[in-house]
Amino acid sequence: MAGSVSVQSVNGSSAKNRSLRAQASEGDLETAKIQVKSSGNVYPYVGIACLGAFLFGYHLGVVNGALEYLSKDLGITENTVLQGWVVSALLAGATIGSFTGGLLADKIGRTKTFMLDVIPLAAGVFLSGIAKSVETMILGRVLTGVGIGISSAIVPLYISEISPTEIRGTLGSVNQLSICIGILAALVAGLPLAGNPLWWRTMFTIALVPSVLLAVGMAFSPESPRWLYQQGRIAEAEVSIKRLFGKERVAEVMGDLDAAGRDSSEPEAGWLDLFSNRYRKVVSVGAALFLFQQFAGINAVVYYSTSVFRTAGIKSDVAASALVGVANVIGSTVAISLMDKQGRKSLLITSFAGMGASMLLLSLTFSWKALTPYSGTLAVLGTVLYVLSFSLGAGPVPALLLPEIFASRIRAKAMALSLGTHWISNFVIGLYFLSIVNRFGLSTVYLGFGSVCILAIMYVSGNVVETKGRSLEEIELALA
Template sequence: MQFTLIAVIAGLGGLLFGYDTGVISGALLFIRHVFHLGPTMQGVVVAIALAAAAVGAAFAGSLSDSFGRRIILLITALIFIVGALVSAVAWSVAILLLGRVLVGAAIGVASMLTPMYLSEISPPEKRGAIVTINQFYITLGIVVSYGVGFLLSHGGNGWRWMLGLGAVPGVVLFAGMLTLPESPRWLAGKRREDAARRALIFLRGREDVTDELSALRQDIAREDRATAPWSVLFEKRARRPLIVGIGLAIFQQVTGINTVIYFAPTIFLKAGLPSASVSILATAGVGVVNVVMTLVAMRLLDVAGRRKLLLWGLAGMLVTLVILSVSFMIGLHGSLALVTVLSVAAYVAFFAIGLGPVFWLLIAEIFPLAVRGRGMSLATISNWTFNMLVSITFLDLVHGFGRGPTFLIYAAMTLATIVFTWFLVPETKGRSLEEIEAALEGEEKLAA
């Protein structure tokens, strides 16, 4: 029970991520009229936070390796609070963009650091479910933001409350992290073994942590973990983790998930739903599907395995994207709105059991401890960079090619992801982080 509470508190970083990525979809319907934004500037309002997230992720790895996971998460929570409040009171596009930059930097750090911290405090047999708490919180934050968007969609200044309420999870994360210990793996890597022992005792709720501490010592003895240079990431032993981490980071975005998260109300309006409120309500329904299927993934990741769920999820995404694309291209008239909502819901469901949680879990598992922060940082930078590129180009692609061909492009990217996963992505179910590192250094297949 104690460890579950600890994981729940630590996972709140995902709630920051989820709320802000979701809330802009509803707020954008009103912001575009208040500030008279065209399609390109709407994309900028979304994408500038993603660019800032990439920058935040770029610094998060080195900062967390130097100063610790806990202190950086505390600072991140404070930045998010300030950014949410600045966005809410924005009286010009420039101030709105400033707030979005602050919020984006914070969620970039949180998106990288939260799964890392969770993976490092988790016992091997529970790591899949515990790290996926982060993904659950992301989906919960998204659906909460949709619900808030619907409730506030009838007032002219409701968008300010939508953005400002994002400060609340920041306050909760800050308060919660004050009660938690530093990562015992990071402490041991800094040769602070007494502190690492105390952290393990707190996390496990028992005095006997000798075996786990001994495993940490053996891992650290293989090299100087505290001062490993960036060049370690590009050595042969880290090559496969780097390819897998960055590859999945890119594929998670170019398969189109955040076009749905950010622009679902806009997509549903174009498909024929009658109003902004109804479109936001339909989007909230999709968000609920996302939460429910993430809970399913939490139960299955440590049973079925990471790789199997990833492949099944990608296959489902491919089918639903093709259906969505064909529906838009042939035009189903009165049925188009229903087919669109159902296809988007199914697409999100398959993403939620596969590519959504598995990417974040794997990058928290596969990098060597010596450069885990830096490796996750590079993967997260890639993720946010392509998130930005996909988001800023989506409306222009739709305008230039049409909705059907645009979603067909994302379907082609999903097929490429299936091929990549089949040949390169390892199975890590049930192995300790030390065993995974040793196996990948030896270029073992790590298959189920």
């Protein structure tokens, strides 16, 4: 049969691959890389996919500095409910997009889904940029949300499926780094607002550029070999493997895919299969990690740090928020170097511990009168430490871990369900954060976020498995 490989070749390559992964797991990653030289190059395609992650971060952060100015322009300065809807309409759309992305990725493939994603992304930012009423702005934000919801589901999925096992954690972490760079870009883009109140319109419309680049780049990118294999397109899967890893690793990767054939040979899973006894536990881990991530307060910080710093008496509140964005990028860069060394589970625990301590500091800053003279400095310090802690684990790990632990036949749908949980909880926080702060006070809200961090540590310790140094197929077989 065309594209077939011999059993002897597959077995030999798989054994060699296991040996290399063992070396990598012991920290000898460079030796493992040297022994298998590759004529392929996965990095450009990871970079193209991460344009979707960049847009994810940009559209989350763009409203931070722009909210005050667009509220004046659209006449909703005194209406915190409508301001909340401007923030949260993006998240409502993203909830729809995350489920749509999973369906499309299964039906037409990962790369074609990326290309279709440019439609809501471009339409949404265009409407937001020209909006003369709050209704048009909300519609634009919903459409943009659909776009980033789709990309949030398929960026980590695509990266996990095209990445070599020995550096999958590192490349998966680039997804979170790209989100952080997008948030930082949005915060920096807000700096001219003080001198040009209408600059907020430009802040939205310039996002057209990376949207178009994403679609064009994906038109020339290889499809996921795992998706092609599942569709029975074996010859195309081998061509994709050659482009990504080099012809030297075709037998090895095909051997891994064949090893998972028992599950792959089953029919494509339906939505109800996610709640069967076979998959319920692993799917619940995906939903729980994103719930903890959101209710630990990260997006309340992303959306409203400028307002919080203003409350604390910081004069250059937008600049302080930009500093938070820089901390996010730095922490994510450090996480890239740690992901394949320290492992996913330990980074999650360390991250939530740091976030909880930072939230306690922030709570005391806004409640303890003795700290009032230092409230500005402590607010910035606590927020920076919180974001640094988040970017080390709670930020990058869920999107990286979940494609690793979900079986191939449920991977896209389970990712969509998990991301749907992410966006729904994100929507609730974005919509009600200001109202809850007005009712209970910032200190109490931050204390609540800190309590969620403690619960997250307990949950991760008892329910999350370590996946470092194991192929997707090995993880799938082990969990099955």
